[in-house]
Amino acid sequence: MRKKLLSTIIILVLIFVAWAFLRFVIGGPEDTWICDNGQWVKHGNPKALMPDSSCGEQLNQNQDISNEIVVSQPQANAIISGTIQVMGQARGQWFFEAVFPVQLINENEELISQTQAHAQEDWTTENFVPFEAQIEVPAGFSGNATLILRRDNPSGLPEYDRELRIPVKIIKADSSRQTEANLILLNIPFLAQAPFGQWEDPIYQNACEEASLLMAILWVRGEEAISKDMATNELKKFADFEIERYNNFYDHSAADTAQLMKDYFNYYNVEVKNDIFIEDIKRELQKGNAVIVPIDGRSLKNPFYTQPGPPEHMLLIKGYDSGTGEFITNDAGTRHGENYRYNEDILWESIRDYPTGYKEPITETRKPMIIVWK
Numbered sequence: 571m572r573k574k575l576l577s578t579i580i581i582l583v584l585i586f587v588a589w590a591f592l593r594f595v596i597g598g599p600e601d602t603w604i605c606d607n608g609q610w611v612k613h614g615n616p617k618a619l620m621p622d623s624s625c626g627e628q629l630n631q632n633q634d635i636s637n638e639i640v641v642s643q644p645q646a647n648a649i650i651s652g653t654i655q656v657m658g659q660a661r662g663q664w665f666f667e668a669v670f671p672v673q674l675i676n677e678n679e680e681l682i683s684q685t686q687a688h689a690q691e692d693w694t695t696e697n698f699v700p701f702e703a704q705i706e707v708p709a710g711f712s713g714n715a716t717l718i719l720r721r722d723n724p725s726g727l728p729e730y731d732r733e734l735r736i737p738v739k740i741i742k743a744d745s746s747r748q749t750e751a752n753l754i755l756l757n758i759p760f761l762a763q764a765p766f767g768q769w770e771d772p773i774y775q776n777a778c779e780e781a782s783l784l785m786a787i788l789w790v791r792g793e794e795a796i797s798k799d800m801a802t803n804e805l806k807k808f809a810d811f812e813i814e815r816y817n818n819f820y821d822h823s824a825a826d827t828a829q830l831m832k833d834y835f836n837y838y839n840v841e842v843k844n845d846i847f848i849e850d851i852k853r854e855l856q857k858g859n860a861v862i863v864p865i866d867g868r869s870l871k872n873p874f875y876t877q878p879g880p881p882e883h884m885l886l887i888k889g890y891d892s893g894t895g896e897f898i899t900n901d902a903g904t905r906h907g908e909n910y911r912y913n914e915d916i917l918w919e920s921i922r923d924y925p926t927g928y929k930e931p932i933t934e935t936r937k938p939m940i941i942v943w944k
């Protein structure tokens with residue numbers, strides 16, 4: 571009798587376990603809404619109302635789409651002002667007629683701006699295709715925002731929806747540019763690379779690239795000045811970062827200096843142009859952009875340099891005076907470098923890239939410039 575009762579209990583337990591497995595594991599969670607073929611379907615008796623969002627979109631947002639689209643610019647949490655340059659690559663399926671939509675929304679999910687990303691190659695493929703887009707930010711907007719890249723879905727079926735969201739921080743466009751009939755001058759604060767004259771310290775002795783970038787980011791952020799103590803601390807932190815990341819705080823080529831702006835400040839409104847002409851510098855200044863150039867400091871013959879001057883140096887160009895034919899710079903290589911003027915021909919002849927490292931030999935002469943914009 572006991573054996574029969576025990577057998578009955580075991581059978582009932584097994585039936586209950588099987589039912590629970592089918593109900594809660596295979597059958598899904600109890601009392602909820604389940605997305606079935608793009609439609610919300612009741613499962614049990616859910617207390618909550620049916621979700622307002624498309625269940626196809628919700629599922630797709632949780633999917634890993636890194637094998638479908640990759641964005642190289644901007645990076646997450648980048649600081650941006652004005653036009654946002656968007657670059658990357660996506661599978662051909664993301665495009666329709668060679669484009670897909672790009673939107674910018676604020677923290678309340680409200681649309682700020684929108685545009686289209688354009689394929690740069692044939693999009694009728696399953697392979698990755700490079701794309702570019704430019705999306706304008708309204709002049710009065712600042713704060714946290716989200717860039718949304720959406721797969722173009724002409725079918726309208728939610729199961730084909732895809733989107734990639736990139737958080738960014740928007741700052742207001744610059745209003746500090748001064749222009750007169752013959753003068754262009756950006757209001758960029760100045761700091762010397764050795765704020766207290768500590769030239770014997772290798773960190774500050776080699777900080778021309780870092781000082782130029784620090785001046786540029788202060789301008790981007792709308793800061794009008796920096797104390798010597800703060801500049802000293804910031805340049806030291808800069809060097810510590812470089813030692814940890816690159817194992818080098820000495821010289822940086824133009825390309826590596828621009829990359830340093832991205833890596834350290836997480837700021838991506840920066841670009842390197844090679845083999846430039848003198849008019850290219852003037853054109854960028856006319857647009858309201860800052861320009862940083864690598865130079866052979868010996869050819870400038872600046873009387874405030876330790877003579878004969880640094881063979882590898884970098885300075886920031888903040889303006890141009892067409893009346894005198896002079897570029898106006900913030901030259902971090904001397905404490906007298908604020909608004910320091912150089913004859914345009916002399917400065918032009920001095921521009922020369924140099925390799926990253928410690929006094930590496932210069933084997934070719936190239937004229938690049940680094941452009942920083944808000």
